[in-house]
Amino acid sequence: MNNLAFSSFTLNGVDAQKFLQGQVTLNVEKLAEGETRYTGICNLKGRLQFGLWIKKINAENFELITTSDQAEELAKHIKKFGAFSKMKLEDAGVVYPTIEGLYTTFSTSETDIQSWKLQAIEQGQAWIETATSQEFQPQELRLHQREGVHYDKGCYLGQEIVARLWFKAKPKHWLHLVQGSGDAPNSATRLSKDVEVVNSISIHGGYKALVVAKPEAITELQLVVLNLPEHLNGDVARPQS
Numbered sequence: 001m002n003n004l005a006f007s008s009f010t011l012n013g014v015d016a017q018k019f020l021q022g023q024v025t026l027n028v029e030k031l032a033e034g035e036t037r038y039t040g041i042c043n044l045k046g047r048l049q050f051g052l053w054i055k056k057i058n059a060e061n062f063e064l065i066t067t068s069d070q071a072e073e074l075a076k077h078i079k080k081f082g083a084f085s086k087m088k089l090e091d092a093g094v095v096y097p098t099i100e101g102l103y104t105t106f107s108t109s110e111t112d113i114q115s116w117k118l119q120a121i122e123q124g125q126a127w128i129e130t131a132t133s134q135e136f137q138p139q140e141l142r143l144h145q146r147e148g149v150h151y152d153k154g155c156y157l158g159q160e161i162v163a164r165l166w167f168k169a170k171p172k173h174w175l176h177l178v179q180g181s182g183d184a185p186n187s188a189t190r191l192s193k194d195v196e197v198v199n200s201i202s203i204h205g206g207y208k209a210l211v212v213a214k215p216e217a218i219t220e221l222q223l224v225v226l227n228l229p230e231h232l233n234g235d236v237a238r239p240q241s
Contacts, residue, residue: 007071008095013087017059027150039148042158051128069130124232131188170237178223181206
């Protein structure tokens with residue numbers, strides 16, 4: 001996505017937290033005030049339809065940020081499902097990303113989005129845009145390892161399938177950081193049957209990309225597998241007691 005941009009919304013009202021708790025994969029009630037975390041809204045098949053960063057001001061006031069290409073559909077979704085909730089969604093304009101430690105934060109001060117994009121990819125901070133909507137399960141993107149999924153929070157859209165995959169199965173495909181030669185492939189490009197691009201960026205002599213793939217399928221391509229940060233390098237499956 002060459003023209004990556006981010007749109008911000010405010011969601012304010014007595015029902016704001018309750019509404020979000022029933023929508024996103026993250027436990028909104030336990031999110032600390034002032035913190036921003038990446039999470040998602042799944043479809044009924046447990047695949048991420050929308051990706052969004054949530055900043056909790058307090059239980060009645062939130063900032064929601066998404067890629068600008070998803071902003072209109074996300075707003076429609078919230079207004080549809082929240083039609084009878086006591087809250088108001090308002091467009092807060094364009095915002096710009098910055099990496100702070102393990103997470104991305106946003107402000108109205110302009111930043112170099114290409115620089116952020118490279119940092120985010122290198123840190124395994126995969127994000128959903130229109131091209132990859134409804135393509136990936138949260139676990140496949142290692143979202144649980146980024147505090148973006150909580151498996152004990154109760155019901156939300158797609159929760160039954162997401163929980164079943166966690167407690168009773170292991171993904172066959174999951175997030176890897178790779179480096180390749182040539183032009184950077186677009187998001188949602190399938191490099192092979194078992195390797196799909198989530199995000200990518202051109203670098204000198206080739207590209208870096210986050211892909212959801214079977215590990216053995218990556219070795220069949222002319223790609224170099226790079227290390228993700230330590231907290232994202234572990235097994236994506238549920239720890240066995």
